[in-house]
Amino acid sequence: MLCNKNMYTCAVVLAFLLASVSIDRIDGAPDGAPLGACATMTPGHGVDPQLINSSPFKTEIPSGEYAIMDNTLNLELRSKNDVTTYKGFLVMAFDKNDATNTPIGTFKLPSDGKVIDCSGIVGSAATHKFNNEKKLTTVQWTPPKNFMGTAIFRTTYVHNVTTFWVKTESIAVTYVMELPTSSTQAPVATTPSSASQLSKTWISLITFSLMAYLMR
Ligand SMILES: *[C@@H]1O[C@H](CO)[C@@H](O)[C@H](O)[C@H]1NC(C)=O
Numbered sequence: 604m605l606c607n608k609n610m611y612t613c614a615v616v617l618a619f620l621l622a623s624v625s626i627d628r629i630d631g632a633p634d635g636a637p638l639g640a641c642a643t644m645t646p647g648h649g650v651d652p653q654l655i656n657s658s659p660f661k662t663e664i665p666s667g668e669y670a671i672m673d674n675t676l677n678l679e680l681r682s683k684n685d686v687t688t689y690k691g692f693l694v695m696a697f698d699k700n701d702a703t704n705t706p707i708g709t710f711k712l713p714s715d716g717k718v719i720d721c722s723g724i725v726g727s728a729a730t731h732k733f734n735n736e737k738k739l740t741t742v743q744w745t746p747p748k749n750f751m752g753t754a755i756f757r758t759t760y761v762h763n764v765t766t767f768w769v770k771t772e773s774i775a776v777t778y779v780m781e782l783p784t785s786s787t788q789a790p791v792a793t794t795p796s797s798a799s800q801l802s803k804t805w806i807s808l809i810t811f812s813l814m815a816y817l818m819r
Contacts, residue, residue, distance in 0.1 A: 635730040636693040636759075641721035642704075644693055644759045645769050658768040659687040660760040662694060664776055672751060672778050680740040680758060688736035691761035695721060695728045696744055699753040699775050707754065713742040746778055753777045 640646060663679040670676055680692055695706040709726035710718045715737055721728040729742045746754060756773035 634691070634734050635717055635719065635732055636691065636728075638719065638721065640693060641695075641728060644695070644757060646691070646759070646761055646767055648764050648767070650765050652767055652769040655768060655771060658760065658771045659683050659762075660689055660758070660768065660771065662756050662758045662771065662773040664756070664773055668774055668776055669782050670746075670776050670778050671782065672749065672780055673746065675743050675745045676776065678742050678744055678756060678773075680742070680760075682738040685738060687762065688738055689760045689762055690734040690736060691731045692716070692740065692758055693728060693730045694742065694756055694758040696754050696756050699755045707750065708744050708746045711743050711745070713740060715740045716742065751778050751780075
């Protein structure tokens with residue numbers, strides 16, 4: 604077998620295979636917001652968005668307006684009346700006190716959708732993968748390491764090609780060291796990050812290739 608004869612070639616081939624798989628996953632999907640829509644969060648449908656206050660959809664954070672530093676949040680992208688459906692969505696997190704409009708943190712595990720890299724930041728947004736009619740999508744978001752500010756989530760919901768709501772806002776979630784005593788919210792459980800596991804895999808692969816190369 605190739606791998607027994609030449610470890611270096613084997614590692615390189617494997618690395619390329621893995622790289623092409625992850626590129627396909629981002630660019631080759633049949634649907635979802637394109638990276639060009641990241642800045643405005645507006646679909647290129649050529650019609651005006653609906654008034655934001657009339658949105659039949661909302662992005663809920665069941666754990667409430669406080670979260671412990673570094674803890675992952677669960678988001679729910681919902682139909683308010685449980686009847687009206689959305690075909691598409693794009694959600695990003697922002698620092699409420701930063702006007703630069705740069706998304707923060709990383710998304711993972713959308714129940715119906717995929718994670719994309721807006722503003723060149725890995726995993727900074729989640730969008731739909733197929734344009735099936737949805738009433739609820741759950742997704743997890745992890746803040747930047749040691750983030751102690753206030754995060755707000757902006758979501759664009761697409762009901763159909765002519766009817767969509769741009770940048771609907773969630774409640775603000777403030778990251779703290781300890782929950783305020785007046786709060787009855789339980790701390791949110793942290794879940795192991797699959798993203799960090801992925802990068803660990805990459806690091807070991809690269810290290811392995813290097814070692815194999817040096818030890819030829
Ligand atoms: C989009 O949805 C609106 C509201 O439900 C509806 O009035 C309109 O006819 C729909 N447009 C298309 C192109 O389906």
